[in-house]
Amino acid sequence: MSHISLPQSLAFHGDGGGTIIMLVMDGLGGLPHPDSGLTELESAATPHLDALAARSSLGMLAPVGHGITPGSGPGHLALFGYDPIESMIGRGVLSALGVGFELRQGDVAARLNLATLDHDGLVTDRRAGRPSDEDGRRVIETVRNSLRTPEGVEATLIHEKEHRAVLVLRGDGLGADIADTDPQRTDLPPVPATATRADPASERTAGIVQDILDQVRDILADEPRANSFLARGFAAFTPYPTFETRYGLRAVAVAKYPMYRGVASLVGMAIDGVPDSNENSVEMLERHFGSYDFYFIHFKDTDSRAHDGDFEGKVAAIEEVDALLPRITALSPDVLIVTGDHSTPAIYGEHSWHHVPTLIASSWTRPSADVFGESSCRGGDLGVVPGKELMSLALAHAARLDKYGA
Amino acid sequence: MSHISLPQSLAFHGDGGGTIIMLVMDGLGGLPHPDSGLTELESAATPHLDALAARSSLGMLAPVGHGITPGSGPGHLALFGYDPIESMIGRGVLSALGVGFELRQGDVAARLNLATLDHDGLVTDRRAGRPSDEDGRRVIETVRNSLRTPEGVEATLIHEKEHRAVLVLRGDGLGADIADTDPQRTDLPPVPATATRADPASERTAGIVQDILDQVRDILADEPRANSFLARGFAAFTPYPTFETRYGLRAVAVAKYPMYRGVASLVGMAIDGVPDSNENSVEMLERHFGSYDFYFIHFKDTDSRAHDGDFEGKVAAIEEVDALLPRITALSPDVLIVTGDHSTPAIYGEHSWHHVPTLIASSWTRPSADVFGESSCRGGDLGVVPGKELMSLALAHAARLDKYGA
Numbered sequence: 001m002s003h004i005s006l007p008q009s010l011a012f013h014g015d016g017g018g019t020i021i022m023l024v025m026d027g028l029g030g031l032p033h034p035d036s037g038l039t040e041l042e043s044a045a046t047p048h049l050d051a052l053a054a055r056s057s058l059g060m061l062a063p064v065g066h067g068i069t070p071g072s073g074p075g076h077l078a079l080f081g082y083d084p085i086e087s088m089i090g091r092g093v094l095s096a097l098g099v100g101f102e103l104r105q106g107d108v109a110a111r112l113n114l115a116t117l118d119h120d121g122l123v124t125d126r127r128a129g130r131p132s133d134e135d136g137r138r139v140i141e142t143v144r145n146s147l148r149t150p151e152g153v154e155a156t157l158i159h160e161k162e163h164r165a166v167l168v169l170r171g172d173g174l175g176a177d178i179a180d181t182d183p184q185r186t187d188l189p190p191v192p193a194t195a196t197r198a199d200p201a202s203e204r205t206a207g208i209v210q211d212i213l214d215q216v217r218d219i220l221a222d223e224p225r226a227n228s229f230l231a232r233g234f235a236a237f238t239p240y241p242t243f244e245t246r247y248g249l250r251a252v253a254v255a256k257y258p259m260y261r262g263v264a265s266l267v268g269m270a271i272d273g274v275p276d277s278n279e280n281s282v283e284m285l286e287r288h289f290g291s292y293d294f295y296f297i298h299f300k301d302t303d304s305r306a307h308d309g310d311f312e313g314k315v316a317a318i319e320e321v322d323a324l325l326p327r328i329t330a331l332s333p334d335v336l337i338v339t340g341d342h343s344t345p346a347i348y349g350e351h352s353w354h355h356v357p358t359l360i361a362s363s364w365t366r367p368s369a370d371v372f373g374e375s376s377c378r379g380g381d382l383g384v385v386p387g388k389e390l391m392s393l394a395l396a397h398a399a400r401l402d403k404y405g406a
Numbered sequence: 407m408s409h410i411s412l413p414q415s416l417a418f419h420g421d422g423g424g425t426i427i428m429l430v431m432d433g434l435g436g437l438p439h440p441d442s443g444l445t446e447l448e449s450a451a452t453p454h455l456d457a458l459a460a461r462s463s464l465g466m467l468a469p470v471g472h473g474i475t476p477g478s479g480p481g482h483l484a485l486f487g488y489d490p491i492e493s494m495i496g497r498g499v500l501s502a503l504g505v506g507f508e509l510r511q512g513d514v515a516a517r518l519n520l521a522t523l524d525h526d527g528l529v530t531d532r533r534a535g536r537p538s539d540e541d542g543r544r545v546i547e548t549v550r551n552s553l554r555t556p557e558g559v560e561a562t563l564i565h566e567k568e569h570r571a572v573l574v575l576r577g578d579g580l581g582a583d584i585a586d587t588d589p590q591r592t593d594l595p596p597v598p599a600t601a602t603r604a605d606p607a608s609e610r611t612a613g614i615v616q617d618i619l620d621q622v623r624d625i626l627a628d629e630p631r632a633n634s635f636l637a638r639g640f641a642a643f644t645p646y647p648t649f650e651t652r653y654g655l656r657a658v659a660v661a662k663y664p665m666y667r668g669v670a671s672l673v674g675m676a677i678d679g680v681p682d683s684n685e686n687s688v689e690m691l692e693r694h695f696g697s698y699d700f701y702f703i704h705f706k707d708t709d710s711r712a713h714d715g716d717f718e719g720k721v722a723a724i725e726e727v728d729a730l731l732p733r734i735t736a737l738s739p740d741v742l743i744v745t746g747d748h749s750t751p752a753i754y755g756e757h758s759w760h761h762v763p764t765l766i767a768s769s770w771t772r773p774s775a776d777v778f779g780e781s782s783c784r785g786g787d788l789g790v791v792p793g794k795e796l797m798s799l800a801l802a803h804a805a806r807l808d809k810y811g812a
Contacts (some may be wrong), residue, residue, distance in 0.1 A: 031770060031771075031772060032773070037773075039772070060787075060789060062789075064810055065795060065798065066788075066792070066795035066796075066798050066799050067797075067798030067799040067800070067802035067803075067807065068798060068802070068807070068810050069802065069807065069809045069810060070809070070810050070811060071809050071810060071811035073811045074811035075811075084810075084811070088811060089811065091811075348770060350809075352770065352802075353798075353799070353802040353807075354772065354787075355787065355789070374772055374787070375774065378772075378774065378785070378786070378787050378789070379785060383789060383790075384789035
């Protein structure tokens, strides 16, 4: 597996270059409102983004590929220049990184759901009645205090949120080709943990997992609802080449939500503080500015509102970021990129496959419109840019790439 | 060899999704008329296609790659989502499928030309004076009645049209890496059938082919013109993963011409009836509608007229399809795609490498123009779409693809 999407001989300067800010509005791309024919971004009053667009190269980002709806992990990996197909992150690994667990090479991680089984061992509730965070944490703690694992294997249980938790196994010779034990619907028994291919490491690990799940049923036998675990998304961790190694960039991430800090730390970005509001995110960026070469700043509300199907809410979330933009442009980075990790059209209510409007502001642009939106970006100078190639553009605009060939 | 161009982990829903109609006008893309500056599609009066475009995402299809002029086989394979480079069909196989021969795994097929040799064994006419269909059929029948093949090898000769025929060899251990015996010009002897690499199966098969060609010269010794065969396009048949396997789609094809039914059946589409007119094609689509998930409907005249250099004829052929469009939109498929397998500009008179105007109509589009043509499509939301990725878009718009990654 190679994470390298730049041509190998495409080398960054050892001697530095400009600073880059990558501003990501999660799920930025949208679809036209049936009444107005305008997308969320086109409906929003964004005087500062529009002014920025007027001095930027515009284009459309294709996060993973035509027709492919990316999850947040692949979407951000692509933004960071890593091939989202070749360097697919398993859900378990993403969850473990999201809760801040420091994974090591070879660790196997899985997502856990607290679930309810009836007397016949059939799943009656795949989320154990959605326990409160406190209750979920208490149950995980109970299991943690009683769980035994084979010699040489360390099992870490971390509560995430409500009914969700993470399991990490550490030890020599573990494998992650293990089927989900979640039967995906009720009135069925959990699927036994089994290897999905003839791989001794995965077969051994599946046995360990099944033993843990069996113990959990004993330990939680008296719980009225959260009396078992369902496991899914088994994945082994392989460290990624870092931003420093790949690009010579010292990078820092500012993100309210753990998952985005997780992906950022996966590629070696520093995490220095956890903002509790969008304004606080910008303050944190201001505080960091000057100490790094690359700044990733993530705004989540655009995606959240669109998931709610709230067109006006997403419009407002975009306007809120626009209002903060002058403080970011005031930092005068050499390169400022505004984009999203994927589209989340409010009328669609989920992540989608549509291209994402994108701008790159630097001293070396070909402006084509004085408004930032899907329509202006589809006519922009960059055309359709594969997500994983955005970093090459960022580095080029920052004068950090050597010429390719003589 | 893999035919899969979608990421392996990109799974279609087991639980269904929307219906898809793919309407292909063969050779749809054109070049501007010197007088008007408008292409065939732009010159045609297409009120229904224009109305459809106004609610569609538009784009340009790049069937195989920049500058590459596809044949009909690769062009359609790409439309169906199969990598046209990796899953190249040999001409022999395409011809055999075209005449309706049911190929099996391992069959080796080649195209045959009836040809004229002089007393010195030199080719004097590579097409044997273009015999009539009747005469060509008679000659093939004569050979068929006398031909002997080695134990365990079955040779099938099928007349195609005029001087053209197909040879299929069936048996264990055959190979298809065999050079064409057609010297490509007159006054040369036929090239002996020889393996193009050190492959025992191909070497053995080349020997069988040469023996057949020698027998043919004896059998046809008294024919005044069609006294030999030239063979080319040797290809072994490997079944393709079907639409059902790859996409979970039950698919049906409606096409007047055998070659297009051949490519469609190659990817597992049902063929249920042979239409004898464009209107009859639409009737057949109407009859099938509701029984399948995916409908491929092929119109040929656009390409044929352009091959004749008949600009106005191609315009009229487009208008004829436009007039039938309301009956297709009346079926209310969830996704309707209108495209071509390649460009055949009338002023060029042949297939060409130019992009093909393409529209996708669904509930999830970003319309950008109210006219369907090369100019509007090049400014469309889809940008330039590699041919083989069109199916990913079709599946996405039909809500048939799982999200990629967490």
